[in-house]
Structures are given as C-alpha cells and as structure tokens.
Amino acid sequence: MNIILKIWRQKNAKAKGKFVKYTLDDVSPEMSFLEMLDFLNTKLIEQGDDPVAFEHDCREGICGCCSLYINGRPHGPGKKTTTCELHMRLFKDGKTIVVEPWRAKPFPVIKDLIVDRSAFDKIITAGGFISTDTGSAPEANSILVNKKHADDAFDSASCIGCGACVAACKNASAMLFISSRVSQFVLLPQGKIEAAKRVQDMVAKMDELGFGNCTNTYACEAECPKGISISNIARMNREFLKAKVGAPKDLG
Amino acid sequence: MITLDSKIPEGSLSEKWSKYKSSIKLVNPANRKKLDIIIVGTGLAGSAAASSLGELGYNVKVFCFQDTPRRAHSVAAQGGINAAKNYKNDGDSIYRLFYDMIKGGDYRAREANVYRAAEVSNATIDHLTAQGVPFAREYGGTIDNRSFGGVQVSRTFYAKGQTGQQCLLGAYSGLNRQINKGNVTMFSRYEMIDLVIIDGKARGIITRNLVTGEIERHSGHAVVLATGGYGTIYYLSTLAVNSNGSAAWAAYKKGAFFANPSFVQIHPSSIPVLNDYQAKLTLMSESLRNDGRVWVPKKKGDKRPANDIPEEERDYYLERRYPAYGNLVPRDIGSRAAKERCDAGYGVGDTGLAVNLDFKDAIKKQGKKAIENKYSNLFEMYEKITGINSYEEPMRIYPAGHYTMGGLWVNYNLMTTTPGLFAIGESNFSDHGANRLGASSLMQCSGDGYFILPNTIGNYLADEIHTPKIPTDTHEFDIAEKEVKERINKLLSINGKQTVTSFHKRLGKILWDYCGMTRNEQDLKKATELIEKLKVEFWNDVKVPGTTDELNQELEKAIHVADFFELAKLLVADALNRKESCGAHFREESQTETGEAKRDDENYSYVSIWEYKGDDKPPQLHKEELKFENVEVKVRDYK
Numbered sequence A: 001m002n003i004i005l006k007i008w009r010q011k012n013a014k015a016k017g018k019f020v021k022y023t024l025d026d027v028s029p030e031m032s033f034l035e036m037l038d039f040l041n042t043k044l045i046e047q048g049d050d051p052v053a054f055e056h057d058c059r060e061g062i063c064g065c066c067s068l069y070i071n072g073r074p075h076g077p078g079k080k081t082t083t084c085e086l087h088m089r090l091f092k093d094g095k096t097i098v099v100e101p102w103r104a105k106p107f108p109v110i111k112d113l114i115v116d117r118s119a120f121d122k123i124i125t126a127g128g129f130i131s132t133d134t135g136s137a138p139e140a141n142s143i144l145v146n147k148k149h150a151d152d153a154f155d156s157a158s159c160i161g162c163g164a165c166v167a168a169c170k171n172a173s174a175m176l177f178i179s180s181r182v183s184q185f186v187l188l189p190q191g192k193i194e195a196a197k198r199v200q201d202m203v204a205k206m207d208e209l210g211f212g213n214c215t216n217t218y219a220c221e222a223e224c225p226k227g228i229s230i231s232n233i234a235r236m237n238r239e240f241l242k243a244k245v246g247a248p249k250d251l252g
Numbered sequence B: 001m002i003t004l005d006s007k008i009p010e011g012s013l014s015e016k017w018s019k020y021k022s023s024i025k026l027v028n029p030a031n032r033k034k035l036d037i038i039i040v041g042t043g044l045a046g047s048a049a050a051s052s053l054g055e056l057g058y059n060v061k062v063f064c065f066q067d068t069p070r071r072a073h074s075v076a077a078q079g080g081i082n083a084a085k086n087y088k089n090d091g092d093s094i095y096r097l098f099y100d101m102i103k104g105g106d107y108r109a110r111e112a113n114v115y116r117a118a119e120v121s122n123a124t125i126d127h128l129t130a131q132g133v134p135f136a137r138e139y140g141g142t143i144d145n146r147s148f149g150g151v152q153v154s155r156t157f158y159a160k161g162q163t164g165q166q167c168l169l170g171a172y173s174g175l176n177r178q179i180n181k182g183n184v185t186m187f188s189r190y191e192m193i194d195l196v197i198i199d200g201k202a203r204g205i206i207t208r209n210l211v212t213g214e215i216e217r218h219s220g221h222a223v224v225l226a227t228g229g230y231g232t233i234y235y236l237s238t239l240a241v242n243s244n245g246s247a248a249w250a251a252y253k254k255g256a257f258f259a260n261p262s263f264v265q266i267h268p269s270s271i272p273v274l275n276d277y278q279a280k281l282t283l284m285s286e287s288l289r290n291d292g293r294v295w296v297p298k299k300k301g302d303k304r305p306a307n308d309i310p311e312e313e314r315d316y317y318l319e320r321r322y323p324a325y326g327n328l329v330p331r332d333i334g335s336r337a338a339k340e341r342c343d344a345g346y347g348v349g350d351t352g353l354a355v356n357l358d359f360k361d362a363i364k365k366q367g368k369k370a371i372e373n374k375y376s377n378l379f380e381m382y383e384k385i386t387g388i389n390s391y392e393e394p395m396r397i398y399p400a401g402h403y404t405m406g407g408l409w410v411n412y413n414l415m416t417t418t419p420g421l422f423a424i425g426e427s428n429f430s431d432h433g434a435n436r437l438g439a440s441s442l443m444q445c446s447g448d449g450y451f452i453l454p455n456t457i458g459n460y461l462a463d464e465i466h467t468p469k470i471p472t473d474t475h476e477f478d479i480a481e482k483e484v485k486e487r488i489n490k491l492l493s494i495n496g497k498q499t500v501t502s503f504h505k506r507l508g509k510i511l512w513d514y515c516g517m518t519r520n521e522q523d524l525k526k527a528t529e530l531i532e533k534l535k536v537e538f539w540n541d542v543k544v545p546g547t548t549d550e551l552n553q554e555l556e557k558a559i560h561v562a563d564f565f566e567l568a569k570l571l572v573a574d575a576l577n578r579k580e581s582c583g584a585h586f587r588e589e590s591q592t593e594t595g596e597a598k599r600d601d602e603n604y605s606y607v608s609i610w611e612y613k614g615d616d617k618p619p620q621l622h623k624e625e626l627k628f629e630n631v632e633v634k635v636r637d638y639k
C-alpha cells in the first residue's frame, strides 16, 4: 500500500517544530506501525536525511515506551492497543496519516516524537510505594488477599505508564495514571496502612507538576491501551476525601 | 591451567550461605553514607539492588538508558517467578529447586551459587508480596502457583502473563522510595559507554547523556552492572529491541572475564518470523505449555487448516518423545524438537517453520473462562500480531533467541575478576549453566539484587571505608573519556551507505544460521570468517547520521552493533571450543543415537572463561572446573 505521512519534526526542546510530509510506497499491511516508521527511517538515512526520532523498546505493548498521537488519537485507531502493536492493515491505501508527539504541558517535546514523561516518575517518587524494607517482610501467605481484590489490584497495576491518558485529556490530567497506582495499593491489605498519606502526597505532586484537573470526560479510559478503568479515579477520589476528612496527616 | 578463585565458602551446601553471611565483613551504618555505589541497570536485578543498598544507607547512583527505570526489559517477562515455598504440597523444597536447576542447566552451573539462588527465592516472594505485587490468588486468599518446563512441581508464582511487569513495578516502587529519601539518585536516559579502572579497581563509568549527547564521568567505590542479556545479538529475538551487550563488553575489554558466551537460550515458543521488516519476535510464554499441546501433522507438507486435521493424524511429538515431561520439557529440548520436525518437512504455516500449540483440549476440559483467566493477555497479544483467535484455532509457534546464560564471570560474591566490579541478574553467567529453566531468571535477578549483593558488596566495601570520594579529574578518567569520544567520532565519520540496522540484521542471520540451535565445526568456522568480513564492511561503509551532541538513536545503535561484532566472534569461538553438546549448546558432532545432546563430562565439565588480550590478539581461555558434590551427574533424561 502507499501512504502519505505528516510527521511532527522538531530538532530539540528549544527548536520550533513543524509537520513534514513524506510519501511512502510499498508499505506492507503486515507491518506494524513502528516497522513502517523503521522503513521510512531506512529511506531517510539512505537519502542522507535525519531519521524520525520515536521512542520504543519492547515492541509488544508492555514497556510503555511507544507513544505517538496518530490521526488525532493516542496510540492510533486500534482498540486497547499500543502503537507498537498497531498494524498497517488498519489503515487505508493512499490515505494521509498524521503523526504527532504527546501534546501536554507536563510532557515537553525532546525531539520529533519523543517527549519527556519524567513527571510520572516524580509522582511515584512522591508516594507510589509501600514502605517496606528488604528483609522485613512476613511470610507471603500470612497476608491473605480476597481473590476479587487481588484481581482488581492486578487490573489497576497493569498500567504501563505510557501517558496516553494525559495526552487524551483536554486538561492534561494524570488522574487515571495516579489512581491506578492508588487503587492497586488500597485494594491490598499491605497497601492500606499508608493509604491516606500516599494519596495526598501523590496528588500534591501531580498539582505541583502542572497536570490539570479531571472533569469527567472519560477520554482517558477510552484511549488507554491497557483498558484501565475510570472507576479507579472514583476510588481515588474517595480515598482522597477520606484522607482529608479522616485521619490527620501525621497518623498517615 | 589457571584456576580462578570462585570463593565458594566451606561447609555443607545448605549451610554455606548462612555461615558465610554471618562471617563476612560489615560496613557500619555511619560509614555507608561515605561510600558511593554505581549501579548500571534498573531491571529487576538493578532496581532490587538499588533499593536495598539505599535502605542500608549507601550513596547510590543508578543509570538506565530508557526514559524511566520502570521500562527496563524485565517488564516484558511473562510467565512467572519461581520459589521453593512448596505451597502445593507436591514435594518441593530448596534442594529440589536447586536440583532442577542444576539438571536443567545440564550440569554446567556452580552448585553453591545455584543452591543459594534457590535458598533466597522464598524471601523474594515474601518481599515482593509485601511491596504489593498482585500475584494470582486462590479463592481462599492464598497465593496460587503453576508449573513451568523441566520440573514436575508447581512452584511458579505469577501475575497473569505479566509477572515481569508486576515484579519490576514492585522493585521500581522500592527504588522510588529510596529516591524520595535521597539515598538513591536516578539517571534515566543515560548510557554507560565505558568502565574506569584505577589501580586495578573499578572506580567509575563514562556515560553519554542520551538527550544532550554530553559525555560525563561518574565515580564510585564500587560499580555494579545489572545490564541484562545480549540476546539481541541475533537481531531477531524476544528481547526488547534496545537491549544490548555493550556494558558487559566494555567491562570485558577493561579486564573482566566473560564466561560461557555461547550459551544462548533459544526459546521454543515465539510467534514465528512473519516478514522481512520484522524488528523483533514476540514470545508466547512457556506457561502456555501447561495447557497447550504441541503438535504437527503426521503427514509431510500437510497444508490443511489445523482444525481440519483429525486427531489420529496429529503427531504430539513432545508427548511421544518425552512421555514423562510431555509438553513441559525444558526449553532447549523443546526448541530442538520443533526444529527437527520442521527440518524434516512437517512444519506448518506458509514457511513451514512453525508448529501448533493447541488449547482445544484444555478449553474442553476447563472451560474457556479458566483459560482466559490464566492467559488472556497472551491470547490478545497473539491475535493483535497474527489476526488469529487462538481460542478457536491453535497458535503457531517457532523457536527464537531469548536469554543468555553466558555473561560476565563472577565469583560467589557476584564480583567479576575486576575488583570492585560486580555483575548481577542476566548480565552475569552464574546460575543457569547451559540452559535456563523457565521463571528462574526473575528469581535469580531479585535474589541477586535484594538478598545476595547487599551482603557481598559490604564485604568488599568494608576495606574501602578509608578511601575518600573518588575524584573524576584523574588521568584514568581522562583516557577513558578520550577513547569513548574517539570511538563515537569514528562511527560518525565513516559516512558510508548502509544503515546500522542492515548490518545488525546480517550479523543476526549469520549467527542464527551457523551458531543457532545446532552447531558444527564447519559452520562455526564459516561464521567466524563471515563475521570478520562483515565487521570490516561495517567499519568502512556504515552510515550513522547526525552528530554526537544531540539525541541520536542511530548512534546509540551503532555503538551496540559495533560491540556485537566483537562479542559475536567470542560467542562463536566459545562454541568452537566446546566440542560437547550440553543444554542449549548442541554440537551435531556430539549426539546420541536418538538425537539427544551428548555431554562430555570428562573433558568439558568446566565454565569457559575468556580473557581479553587486545583487539588483534585471540582471547585467552581459562577454565573453572565444576565440582558436583551434592548431586550425581547423570544423563539428562526427560523421557
């Protein structure tokens, strides 16, 4: 198939970016989207041009490296699919495909399609953990976990931290990301102990980093490649309220 | 023969570690703050080590080339992590786990290390659970287990097909807690390019900031490599595509010995190669063989759709050849058996290079829901890539490069031959001999990082408490930095015609064809020649666009591929040297009448350890004789 690509090119964080058009013939419908970009890059390099920088690693939908806003949607048109799992058979011959980086203030562009998502790490650093030192854990089966809660915790924990939720949200809210972590821990007995402090610390960090508010548009859930449910946000809001109203902070 | 000191403690196998731990030197808490430790890598091994050393109060700097530590390749591990908890009351024990690994590794691993890995496995599960890793549970609230290849007990802890992700996120959260406390400083998007040795000790690294291209110096009282495996040397493999061997290779060229480089695991169940553009192969976890049955048609070249082939015309060749273990034979055996059927003309799919993995019977017996519960993400992944729904028809699978048992040689302390340089996780050679059993890498990585290194590194650092902060403005750092810059400039100045990736593909094909699942002397000699030729071509005709002072992914790749040529030569040299078959290393010259691997314990019961002698000199081989005092060395039999 033949396609036309309009790709965001930006030399570095300071440079002004612009769309550049490329036509690509002989694209196989069997190619993954990233293999198509590899194919383009091979051509660009051979012609003496600069290849398009994009982030990727596992190429199987688990590491969360790949991003890309494709035709106005994070990770493109596939349902519950990361860009690396997307295949060209989903696109039509002869059509134009617009490829942009995540657009969100807390995720500044580094180069071309690569953005800086370190804000997510900072939120986890602020409180996304259970405080337990190596060597201090009790025997694993001494902590019994209701299977339903364990399964729900797993579902929340399967967030890959790609940032599609932020990119999809008109407010650049990170609520889906944070709430998945908050939920995972609060669903487990071992995570309940620090629940109040955790949620407050993470939310405070989120605000400080310039992420917007959640206005319940559900865009995050719709675009999340891992199907992280919006019910996590509701749970987090409950936890946040409980923390504010209930336990004083120092009891954490 | 030089004998390397593996520093195995005295005493009975089951007491070695506990006795040793209680007798080694310690660093008191006040002194720990004055000691800097560099850790390269944030996979399960690196993150576990960083958080544990941070908790102890050392001053830790951690590096990874991804944009965040959470994306290290460990995140992609699917099936599970082993421990000897015996939760299933099926006769498991630390000794049995140890025994399974020694046997699974075809008697080419060091007993004491393997026993210790088994010994700390239970504490790892306790710790991961306490951190909130959501392992699969039974209805009563206890943790569930499943079975993996090469064993007859259920000791694998899992979180659907995303165990690596969940374990890594656990370790990552612990790491973040230490970053929060200021004990650990994280450097993401940094690549270690070289190691700095001062007075014979590892004292620092030279890094490239992958965003700005800046070359920087970092010093420490000790350096820990947790940089993963080099399976991407085959180009197509199940690893994350940016995985590479360059850090270990830099260490080798600075004097650390490299062990068993030819021991590469080819995993039997990956989605087969579909086209030429493919950049990687996707693993279908071994756990699927708990319920999936592997078969090919009994008739050669039978092109009927799988579901149209009646039961009596199917050859469940693993069940036929290995009735005791059936579909759960170890990986090396499963891979060779698939290759044997396909080479003989019984393979399925367009290329004939695939076999069926069929869930029909399991679905019939347990219901679709039960299968979904265990593997839904794998089935989804398979469907996204191939467009096939494997609840309805069998998956097609074929072997692919997966894991490197070989790596930097380490002693019992996990220290390389370079004092102060430690290697943990997949980057070392230590626990899996010639073949790794499923779910034992996550186990080893976390054991190394959480429980072993934090003890053994203290033993080394106890003698360093009087060493002040290591300055970086020394001659040794100057030279290392200069060499790094020269190599980078050389790569950028070739300005040839061919892309880095095209070279990588060709190198991978040479290795796959001549040094893959089966090997013979003639092929290996040919591979040596072809690699050398390709290497020369690379240095004359590769095109690396851009400059060094910017984000430059082609340059990053070029650095890795340039090292891969050298590592490939060592890999093949090691395969040539080992004229026996053992585990994943199958020399056609050394097989039984039924086509099984034939070990030669008399001549090859050793770890082959290679010492770098200069670019234009052959490496020198050293041997660590393996002594088996606690298991009887037998023919590995899974029949």
Ligand SMILES: Cc1cc2nc3c(=O)[nH]c(=O)nc-3n(C[C@H](O)[C@H](O)[C@H](O)COP(=O)(O)OP(=O)(O)OC[C@H]3O[C@@H](n4cnc5c(N)ncnc54)[C@H](O)[C@@H]3O)c2cc1C
Pocket: B040, B041, B042, B043, B044, B045, B046, B063, B064, B065, B066, B069, B071, B072, B073, B074, B075, B076, B077, B078, B079, B080, B081, B082, B163, B164, B190, B191, B192, B193, B226, B227, B228, B229, B238, B239, B240, B243, B244, B246, B247, B283, B285, B402, B403, B424, B425, B426, B427, B438, B439, B440, B441, B442, B443, B445
């Ligand atoms: C698809 C797949 C599935 C698997 N499933 C399982 C399983 O179910 N169970 C199991 O036990 N094992 C499994 N394995 C094996 C297991 O995942 C790996 O062996 C293990 O995760 C390796 O962990 P590690 O910590 O040693 O290194 P990795 O997780 O590979 O991490 C390497 C780290 O080093 C960093 N790094 C490397 N080089 C440099 C450098 N030069 N500079 C800076 N940073 C550097 C990287 O950024 C990264 O942080 C699987 C492997 C694959 C490929």
Ligand code: FES
Pocket: A055, A056, A057, A058, A059, A060, A061, A062, A063, A064, A065, A066, A082, A083, A084, A085
């Ligand atoms: S590259 Fe890892 S999720 Fe896409």
